[in-house]
């Protein structure tokens with residue numbers, strides 16, 4: 001299938017190569033229109049999405065999610081980058097795989113994607129070591145979570161899962177997942193020479209963020225309340241700049257400064 005810039009397409013993503021290959025076989029045997037991106041994803045015309053999904057699901061293939069294909073990706077030679085992408089595998093590694101279980105557009109910016117992946121094992125024991133390796137990470141021992149920002153992307157590591165918000169596209173997400181896998185494995189293999197850091201950075205809650213907001217519920221940010229905005233901001237689904245009163249009114253200047261620093265650390269500025 002050739003991509004026509006005047007038509008709309010969807011990217012369908014699969015949790016692993018096995019499911020991706022099963023899906024491609026199902027689409028081929030149904031004579032479906034699709035473009036293969038890699039073993040982990042296909043592009044289908046938007047009007048054929050339901051039909052393609054039915055063909056895939058009829059073969060009991062697991063789907064992680066789907067989101068609109070953006071021509072921005074096409075212009076940046078998206079397909080070429082996808083074909084060049086290699087899944088790194090080694091049976092000797094501490095963390096062998098991350099299974100992609102959820103992919104969808106970011107609510108605050110539909111050009112970005114958010115996703116959830118599951119580790120093949122619990123990485124709780126490595127989190128304090130990663131906390132020592134990554135500058136500016138926020139570690140929560142009780143909840144077994146570690147949060148850090150990679151440029152605009154917000155990455156949360158849990159005991160058995162990872163969430164990423166604001167990835168550019170599926171290729172960007174795959175690259176980050178590989179980086180995380182390498183980070184976990186390299187940290188594990190060097191743990192004898194790393195001093196684990198159990199320090200928990202000041203944990204920011206939605207209520208604390210709410211405390212720094214104007215609390216006028218003016219809805220200028222598109223949310224019904226300032227608290228809703230705070231929750232969405234914490235999830236990486238809103239932008240601080242969307243709160244116009246905070247950035248424009250002099251009386252909120254101090255709060256704005258605090259929020260800017262906090263949002264930078266969380267990667268949601």
Ligand code: SF4
Nearest residue numbers: 217218219221226243
């Ligand atoms: S724009 Fe700011 S002040 Fe207005 S409701 Fe949203 S968070 Fe509150």
